[in-house]
Amino acid sequence: MVAMSMLNRKLYRDVIRLWAQVMAVALVMACGVTTIIIAVGSYRSLEETRRVFYDRYRFANLFVEANRAPLHLRDQILAINGVGSAELRIVEYVLLDMEGMAEPATGVAVSLPEHGQPAVNRLYIRSGRLPEPGRPQEVAVLESFAKAHRLTEGSRFSAIMNGRKQELTVTGIVLSPEYIYTIGPGDMVPDPRRFGVFYMSRDALEGIFDMDDAFNNAALTTLRGANLEDVRAKLDDLLDRYGGRGAFPRKDQISHTFIENELDQLRAMAAIIPPIFLFVSAFLVNMILTRLIALEREQIGLLKALGYRETEVAWHYLKLTIVIALIGVTIGFAAGNWTGRGLTQLYARFFSFPFLIFRESPDLYLISGGVCIVAAFAGAIRAIWSVITLPAAVAMQPPAPLRFRSLFSRRPRGVPLVSQLTIMAFRQIVRTPFRAFLTSLGSAFSVALLVVSMFSSDSVEYMVNEIFFRMERQDASLFFDHDRSVAALDAVRHLPGVMRAEPFRALAVKLRNGSREKDLTIFGIGEDADLGRIMDANMQPISPPAHGLLLIGRVADMLGARVGDLVEVELVEKDHRRIPVPVTGITQSLVGTDAYMRIDALDRLIGDGRRITGVRVSLDMAQQEALYAELKQAPAIAFAMLIGLSRDRFRATVEQNISTMQVVYTTLAVIVAFGLVYNSARIQLSERARELASLRVLGFTPAEVSGVLLTELAVVVLAAQPLGWLLGYLFSKLVVEGISSDLFRIPFVINSSTFAIASLVVLGASLVSALIVRRRIDALDLVGVLKARE
Numbered sequence: 001m002v003a004m005s006m007l008n009r010k011l012y013r014d015v016i017r018l019w020a021q022v023m024a025v026a027l028v029m030a031c032g033v034t035t036i037i038i039a040v041g042s043y044r045s046l047e048e049t050r051r052v053f054y055d056r057y058r059f060a061n062l063f064v065e066a067n068r069a070p071l072h073l074r075d076q077i078l079a080i081n082g083v084g085s086a087e088l089r090i091v092e093y094v095l096l097d098m099e100g101m102a103e104p105a106t107g108v109a110v111s112l113p114e115h116g117q118p119a120v121n122r123l124y125i126r127s128g129r130l131p132e133p134g135r136p137q138e139v140a141v142l143e144s145f146a147k148a149h150r151l152t153e154g155s156r157f158s159a160i161m162n163g164r165k166q167e168l169t170v171t172g173i174v175l176s177p178e179y180i181y182t183i184g185p186g187d188m189v190p191d192p193r194r195f196g197v198f199y200m201s202r203d204a205l206e207g208i209f210d211m212d213d214a215f216n217n218a219a220l221t222t223l224r225g226a227n228l229e230d231v232r233a234k235l236d237d238l239l240d241r242y243g244g245r246g247a248f249p250r251k252d253q254i255s256h257t258f259i260e261n262e263l264d265q266l267r268a269m270a271a272i273i274p275p276i277f278l279f280v281s282a283f284l285v286n287m288i289l290t291r292l293i294a295l296e297r298e299q300i301g302l303l304k305a306l307g308y309r310e311t312e313v314a315w316h317y318l319k320l321t322i323v324i325a326l327i328g329v330t331i332g333f334a335a336g337n338w339t340g341r342g343l344t345q346l347y348a349r350f351f352s353f354p355f356l357i358f359r360e361s362p363d364l365y366l367i368s369g370g371v372c373i374v375a376a377f378a379g380a381i382r383a384i385w386s387v388i389t390l391p392a393a394v395a396m397q398p399p400a401p402l403r404f405r406s407l408f409s410r411r412p413r414g415v416p417l418v419s420q421l422t423i424m425a426f427r428q429i430v431r432t433p434f435r436a437f438l439t440s441l442g443s444a445f446s447v448a449l450l451v452v453s454m455f456s457s458d459s460v461e462y463m464v465n466e467i468f469f470r471m472e473r474q475d476a477s478l479f480f481d482h483d484r485s486v487a488a489l490d491a492v493r494h495l496p497g498v499m500r501a502e503p504f505r506a507l508a509v510k511l512r513n514g515s516r517e518k519d520l521t522i523f524g525i526g527e528d529a530d531l532g533r534i535m536d537a538n539m540q541p542i543s544p545p546a547h548g549l550l551l552i553g554r555v556a557d558m559l560g561a562r563v564g565d566l567v568e569v570e571l572v573e574k575d576h577r578r579i580p581v582p583v584t585g586i587t588q589s590l591v592g593t594d595a596y597m598r599i600d601a602l603d604r605l606i607g608d609g610r611r612i613t614g615v616r617v618s619l620d621m622a623q624q625e626a627l628y629a630e631l632k633q634a635p636a637i638a639f640a641m642l643i644g645l646s647r648d649r650f651r652a653t654v655e656q657n658i659s660t661m662q663v664v665y666t667t668l669a670v671i672v673a674f675g676l677v678y679n680s681a682r683i684q685l686s687e688r689a690r691e692l693a694s695l696r697v698l699g700f701t702p703a704e705v706s707g708v709l710l711t712e713l714a715v716v717v718l719a720a721q722p723l724g725w726l727l728g729y730l731f732s733k734l735v736v737e738g739i740s741s742d743l744f745r746i747p748f749v750i751n752s753s754t755f756a757i758a759s760l761v762v763l764g765a766s767l768v769s770a771l772i773v774r775r776r777i778d779a780l781d782l783v784g785v786l787k788a789r790e
Contacts (some may be wrong), residue, residue, distance in 0.1 A: 005020025447724025
């Protein structure tokens, strides 16, 4: 007990003496713990909340749309082998007129069964009640839309539904597993102010949309073990004659896809970022212990000579490692919990869950703390093993001097290429190449972290420019309630503020190439279209050819189709005719999986004359309020995509999120760079203190002497920059590939300024830590250092 008490006192003195180095290493460890808690904790919170919400409220795993199908098909649908339950609904897009909002909003009206909750996609009632049959003006509103417009029970708003203006009264505020992530048509991020979902009784929607005893949307759940592809095929066969547009699984449902993408990002974060910090912290622990043991070599020999066992002495140094790790773990727990809660609140702004709580499960802290301690042990094991194997007699003798060889010995006399002090700095790098490499690698990771955090700004700016200024150049897209004659184009041109109008036609089809198939929409545009443009493989605008089909590159890859191939086009919205059409080109798009044709070619393919689905318009912004007022009264407009507002919302939302992440990543990178350079400098100072003091005695100035040490650090850190750029490039590419989906593709764009800023931040943090160490060099006790034994 006395022996252990003496070693514990020594441990206490060591921690106090090395407090700055201990804290630098502990902070790096804390970063690793924090990122594990954030990524894994947020992933668990989001995934478990989603799973519980899906299960309790019976979220469908199969969806299908049709033009107009009879309700008596319910029994046949339920008789399909593998179908558990089905909800046959009326779902329609409508235009909303909200008080205090000049522009029209877009709404989705969803029917409710006559009594009780739906069999599938049940509603969580936050407040109030569901609409009752026989009361056609009653609606239950999705919570995100209600919050954006401060709607409560009894609030009223107007909707243009099938050409008639309806006054609606809110009876309840609800949430749905189908609309956790509510994103409107044409938007890339949620905008609850301009897009909302509301629920009405079936009899009300039947009367408004002439859907007596009919449905146009079905949501189904399947039994466990059911063959989903067989169910889809049978469902498609059943609904083909009613304009069925092809059943699609849950993984292709928009809300679910966005949540899954977020979970993928958290998984990637947990797999890539924590190992960086744990590697650096293990390296720093190894550096500190190795040097400490080298300096205390004589003390270790004396302890062994006095009767302390090897395991007792080794345990003493292992406890120092444990102290460092525990400090890091404690800071990491607090920072991870605080940051995780903040991230959960950020999710709550985008995802409409009944509840979303950051999970503080004990195993999460045990895992993150255990991984951190294991990393510290991994860094310490080699140094501690040297304590065990060092004989007492050998330890009490000075170590054998290192054997050096001349560096730059062939330099011509009288040619001062570099000073002798600079040669001393380079010589140390050559003598300890592995340590120099690991120090450089750690600095490179700091640069890579910053590149990963900042490249998203470059990609988003490129994405905004390509989508909203080069491809979708219109100010608004107006969609009709159904395909209209070209006379509707003239009506749009006479709306207030419309300066240019370009018609388009959209048709849901199924494309087949051999055994591969894909449900998508073909957009027909004019030969001279300028507002909605098609881009080639090099993102340059092209005109649609007179004949044939243009496929987006992702679609072509899915179908295995190339230019010149014949693909089969099934007109699922019409009569399900199957028509072979040649692929005449491959296009690029950052959003969606669509195909393009010239509008007159699409008209000929369908065979029902000249029809248009909607119109893209450029506007005189001085008259936009007059246009908005007119649109709210237009019976033929189902909904309006306001591109300018979508662009501004997307940019503001993404910039806010990116700014938050950049602050976090910059903090982490600065901690790594500071901790790494500071510890390296302190260890080199302890190793070379006698050498530096000798230079001072010989008459060199403090600046010249510190330059020996700082030059070595500068070379190591500067050498890390190109490697950091390369690692940042590779990590960023992994992030882009991990979050791209059928809904959108993040362009991989990194500006040269991003690499420069990342390097400047890391170099700045390194410079600060080096200057702190330089103060210690200036304050060296020359007599004390020179009297000390090597």
